[in-house]
Amino acid sequence: MSEPDLINVQEIAPAEVAELDLYQKREKIYTRKIEGFYQRLRMFTGWPMLLGYYCIPWININGRQAVWFDLPEREFHILGITFWPQDFSLLAFLLIIAAFLLFAITVSAGRIWCGYTCPQTVWTSMFMWVEQKVEGTRNQRIKLDKQPWSMNKLARKLTKHGAWLFIAFMTGMTFVGYFYPVRELVYELATAETGKWPLLWTVFFTLATYTNAGWMREQVCKYMCPYARFQSVMFDADTLIVSYDSGRGEPRGSRKKSLDHQEAGLGDCIDCELCVQVCPTGIDIRDGLQYECIGCALCIDACDSVMRKMDYEPGLVRYTSERELEGGKTHWLRPRIIGYIVMLCLMVGVFSYNIASRIPLELTVIRDRNNLYVETADGGIENIYRLHIVNMDTSPHQYMLSISGIDGAQIKGDKSYKLDASEDREITLRVAAEASALTLPSTAFRFEILAQDMPSIRASTESRFMKPL
Structure with missing residues (x-):
């Protein structure tokens, strides 16, 4: 019996493990x-959004705020139209359209x-504008932060943060x-008479705006916003992107304006890094x-300004596509764009029809x-019903109630009701019918209600009328 082959095993020292800071x-x-x-x-994309955001609550339509989400009353007033929780499907549909x-x-x-229009970008740009006005240019701000504390530095910092807090409070x-x-x-x-919850939420959103736009800034875009993560899938x-034309810009290097760089x-690219200095997220677009x-596109404006000074053709950094x-x-x-356009047209059409x-x-x-x-004593049959009527319109209406589906059936009680705008009312009433008109123990019939001043506003629902077996 031959001896088995021996495997030479050597002891290997573990490699040095480097500590990685995540x-x-x-x-x-x-x-x-x-x-x-x-x-x-x-400026033409950010300022209209800011003006709309700050001004819309002060605009009244039909004696009510143009946009007011009245949560206690479960009413959502948007540009003269009142939506109720029953209209939640329309809101979901609108969000789907916005996503598409x-x-x-x-x-x-x-x-x-x-x-251009993300609120984080718009508010951050506004805070950065305040910072530049109070503390100066980029180099002045760097020097100011490196300086020891003084009355001048304290005054500038307090002024900047005071302006930030004012904007955040508004x-x-x-x-x-x-x-x-x-x-x-x-x-x-203003009179310190506000309730607990309005005050709490005002303070919360003030601090959230101050923190996100003043302190976190690009951190929100880089680490908190999910859109930055899944955009690459689309x-x-x-796709039009901000890109650096490496074929034209490389090899980069500083030079005099009089130098013929192509012969050299x-x-x-003169490697001035101006595109890096203007970037709000601190990246180098030349890295891809x-x-x-x-x-x-701030890097585009920065690079184009340098190209014009050097008498080079602008567009070294530009909006372009990989292709x-x-x-x-x-x-x-x-195909993808056409598909999105077709779907958007269909969804907007359906949504508009549902609203109309x-x-x-x-x-x-x-x-x-x-x-x-x-x-009843005369041989008739009566059933009791509870009706819930909701006037979801912004105007009051006089409504008339009627029934159909059972011959000779009548409503016992008032058939006319006046409801104010956004009023909901519960009504208890009796419906009487002759036993001879009922062929089944349970007979289907309909309640219908319509506005007498506007017959197009009407609603109906089915119920059952019971009689003895």
């Missing part, structure tokens, strides 16, 4: 102010929403004003597409189950 301390980003086409364009619109924009134009108060009458809220806050080779073997990029960078041509109308055909009236009928029926 969380790095944030390095403060000092953004540089830049002027340019896209910076001016952001965002996806369609992302597929075609990248993170345009983030760079933002928080306005947000609460969408859920609480804003005129009452301002008066109560990108394709034809240099690209158009990164999820931190919000598509604000165009590789020498191809961007395909704007592609919406009846601002609801009728609910519940039959009294304690007494299935009541036999």
Whole structure:
């Protein structure tokens, strides 16, 4: 019997394990102010949103706030139309439309929403503007933070944070004003008579705005916003993104304006890092597409300003697509875009039809189950019903109630009811019918109610009429 082969085993020392810090301390980003086409364009997208946000609660339509989400009364007043919890499906449908619109924009134009109209971007830009006005340019702010504390530094810091808190307070108060009458809220806050919950939510949203736009800034976009994470799934080779043309810019290097850089073997990028200094998230666009990029195009304005000074052609950093960078041509109308457009048109059409055909009236009928029926002295049968009528319109109406489906059946009691705007009322009534008109122990019939001054506002519901077996 032969001996088995022996395996030579050597003892191997474990490799040195390096400690990896999964969380790095944030390095403060000092953004540089830049002027340019896209910076001016952001003014036309950000300011209308700010004006609309702060002004809409102060606009009245039919004696009520233009937008007011009255949670205690479960009424949602939006531009003269009152929505109720029964209309929640419309809200869900509207959110789906908004999501599809965002996806369609992302597929075609990248993170345009983030760079121009996202509230985090708009409020952060406003806070950064205040910081630049109070503390100075980028280099002045860096020097100020490195200086020891002095009266000048303390005054500048207090002024900046005071302005931030004022903007944050106005933002928080306005947000609460969408859920609480804003005129009452301002008066109560000014006289220190506000209730516990309005005050608590005003303070909460004030601190949230102050923290997110003043302190966290790019951290919200990089680590908290989920949109930055799943946007890459929607990108394709034809998606419009902010990109650096490495084929034209490399090899980068500093040079004099008089130097013929092409003969010297240099690209158009002079490595000034101005594109990095203006970036609100602190990235270098020359490193390629990164999820931190919000598509604000500040680096485009910065690079174009340098190119014009160097007498080079602008567009070294520009809005383009991966296909165009590789020498191809961007395909704007592609199957994904066409699919999104078709779906959006269909959904907007269905939503608009539902809004236009919406009846601002609801009728609910519940039959009294304690007494299935009541036999009267003249041989008739009566059933008791509880009706819940909701006038979801913004105007009062006189309603007339009727029944159909049982020959000779009558409503015992008042058939006409006046309901004020947004009023709901419960009514108990009797319905009487002759026993000879009932062929089954349970007969289906309908309640119908309509507005006498506007017959198009009507609602109906089915119920059952019981008789002895």
